[in-house]
Amino acid sequence: MGKRKAIQRVALAAAVALGASACLSDSGSSGGGGNSGTKPGDKNVEIVFGFGGSQSTGFQQSLKGFEQQSGIKIKFTEASQSFDTLIRTRVRANNVPDIALFPQPGILKDFVKQGKMTDLSTQLDVNQLKNDMVPGVLDAGQVDGKDYGVPVSMNVKSLVFYPKKAWEAKGYQIPKTQQELVDLTNKIKADGTTPWCMGMESSAATGWVATDWIEANVLQEAGPDTYDKWVNHEIPFNDPAVKRAAQDFESLVLADGNVLGGRKQTVSTAFATSANPMFDNPPKCFLHRQGNFITQAGFFPAKIVADIDNQVGVFQYPGQTADSKPMLGGGDLAAVFNGKDDDTKQVMAFLTGKDYPGWSEQAGFLSPRKDYPLTNYKSKLTQQIAQLGQQSTVFRFDGSDQMPGAVGSGSFWKGMVAWVSGQKDLNTTLNDIESSWPS
Amino acid sequence: MIKVINALLAIIGGVAGILVLYWLLNFLAERLPGRWEGRLKPYFYILPALAAIGLFLIYPAIQTVVYSFANATSTKWVGLKNYTDLLTTKDFQITLVNTLLWIIIVPTFVVVLGLGVAVLADRLSTGGERVSKTIIFLPMAISGVAMAAIWRFVYEVRPAGTTQIGLQNAVWTALGGNPVAWLQEDTFKLNTFFLMIILIWGQTGFAMVLLSAAIKGVPEDTLEAARIDGANERQTFFRVVVPQIWGTVITVFITVLIGVMKIFDVVYVMTGGNFNTNVIAVSFFNQLITNGDAGKAAAIVVMLMIAVIPVMIYQVRHFRAEEASR
């Protein structure tokens, strides 16, 4: 083969290779947009969030009007079930969005310590928000007195649901104090029904149902100050107050005959549908403590959800006295990564402002603002829950969500599973969790 | 429609690019003066693979080794602390034992079952072979999340007196037993075995496909010769077929073994590592994502990398022996 021919071949091959690779980048970049974060003032804002389904559609809908008005285009990065993985990876790679909605302040606080987050007082009128929002909801996003996260939506967890019709037929009364709740539990048991329904199984997150119980008990028994110290590890995790909270949970719910299926099986019972035997005829239990999310479609049986105001009753998990109404809750905290973008400021102002509609068409959304009109909520039940939230004497953010991930989504969950299922006794469990607290 | 055309162009472009790349590499290698051609050509052939792996795997792997001696955010050196912290906790020791059980039991079952199916299916009519192999392969096509969804309907437990929707408890209670929370039963590591069944179910298809390919490659004349010599079917299989496909058997075994070292979804979704079922990849994930501790996560990966070296050395020795014997 001649030299010239060889050169021709190489040239041809190079041309093809070039064409092919040009094609690669061409097809790759068409449709555009997908690079890291957005630039200040380019009218683009990226929000990362961790919920899917109708909540996600509702959230995206709630910003439609704003997008049209302001001309800002919002990129919704929905990482349903994979929020932690996505946000950890992107932060480590310095490829951050403009805003993220954190379901757990623990991770947010991690990022604050790494210097990744923006002090929100540079973005919003935080003092005004403190007046406008349910007291306490902003505390969870604070590090060293500075605010880093503001809730866009909130949820409340110190709620007990009951089957309204069967309950009224039996003539049970809503308990106003812990003692009354204990008496009611014993009465239901004496009447021949298992009082409580509870399920802890939540796949890799199994355990949070029990941590919610312990937190609610610490809050109502030892009070908000001790609660805060416990959450911030100013007192050890295995403080006597915590032990007492666990023991009271044990005697109220885990005792023999108090929970459907028995103590050990609750660990393998799916939380989502664990309350459903409550709506059997006759009911297999009368009491179920859970967050307000449980009233959305997909948890209670469909025919109950369709008639929810007549079928489901709710009361606040009572405090020590009738005037004490502490509320445990949570929320999706909006936090800002890049604080130099005016577009982001506008979005944040809208999300936390008076005019933000939220996705109240969907049960499960509660506004953290005190001035949010209750009539926006579709069902009477949600209105009642929202009212309970606004009227609580104390509001505290879910403690395990605020603790460092290694405890809050790690040893605390796992410890509860081991304890409730009978693998470990209470003292060992609490000591193990204490020693797992990262230094 | 434009999207589909674009997609097709992208696919053709990507593939053509690769073919041309090799043509060019070979062309360049052949232009080299005499002895250099032979010396350098192997490197030209493995160059694209090494380059891709270097950037996407070796660089991160080296970084991981470095991080394993640093703190959670990789900002300060901590020496061997990550390793000692891990190895001295009881939970991690249990995790290691569990992982060891997984890597002994699962690959063995997968290879034996896969081989059995491949051999037996080879003897059916074409239609029978196709159907049975498709059925065994089916679970491989099911994504991890969906797999968890369906096995939940096997191990699910409901309180006594309510309808059991889990298959195993339905059978168990029909036989007169009380409902059992199967995934909590850690006596004799029973729950770990229940989880292993899921993976064996999912992976046997993998072994079957590769082993079947190998069995089809066994020359007919060698089988025929053995039969003429009076060997029965079993003898033919163990004396003629097995030695010829042994290389593939080992390859499959090690592939499954390495996959099992990284087993994650099944355990993470079904038990979250509770009830003494934790395995090493779940620990890794929890350290990296839940705890945000890049140091300990990296230390776990380094331990895996060290653990796999003896396996690889065995494999290479086997290849050398194979070469020498031919």
Place this chain on the structure above:
Amino acid sequence: MTSTGTVQPGGAAAIEGLETAGQAVKPRGIRRRGGWFAWITLAIVCFLWLVPSIGLLITSFRTQEAALTSGWWTVITKPFQDWTTTNYSQVWTGGGSNAFVNSLVVSLPATIIPIFIAAFAAYAFTFMEFPGRDFFFILIVGLLVVPLQVALVPLLKIYGNIGLQGTFASVWLAHAAFGLPLAIFILRGYMTTLPRGVIESAKIDGASHYQTFWRLIVPMSVPALASFAIFQFLWTWNDLLVALIFLGPGEKEVLTVAVAGLVGAQQQGWQLITAGAFISMVVPLLVFLGLQRFFVRGLTAGAVKG
């Protein structure tokens, strides 16, 4: 380049074998037919293997409530009760044809590209002698144990710097690289079982490595190449993590990302996953059935005799 015209006997035979593979499905009379033992054993194994999948299929056609209140096997006694196709329609409208096409655009090149790269590398590792051969091989395959998650952060950084983030090419390259160690491992494992005599005689006939590779090794390795293609396709098709991080939701979202987005924060809507599983299962099964014709006896037999 001088030997282009001469085709060595083994190569011709091998190619011939490939061409006839389509029709001559199984040489008759050579292989003993299995008796009742093979049939019955396989029938039992297949039944056991099918049970969970059937459960998944039935569940995907039931309402969420029915699935949670009675076992899926109860439909056998009362078929079509609480029967619904909404799970499928919801997944289809939620993910849509767009996500389906995206999944194909991601998976096909991400399957084909590593096959060629790995085949060349495996050829070098099997049939060529060079210093560092075992070292490189151990290095590559040892990387099989490295979990994907450790590579994501550095990759995201690199992609961000060169503007590749969010493009299909970024996912192709990532999947190709993550698949390479396994591909090289499987292909080398297979190639060592190929009869060395064929390669030797090709060399004597003056065939270059490049020719030997294309004319002999590739045709003879078709079953192994097809096997790997199936696995790599399955892996990229079912992948959620890589697609979520590099492509994300939106315009370029793949099927798995779309389906995951249908599930709520507290797992509500999980029943859609069962339907999603079957929709996304169709393509890998077609790939498997399509490539199954390469697992045919006699494919390599000709080459061996040559």
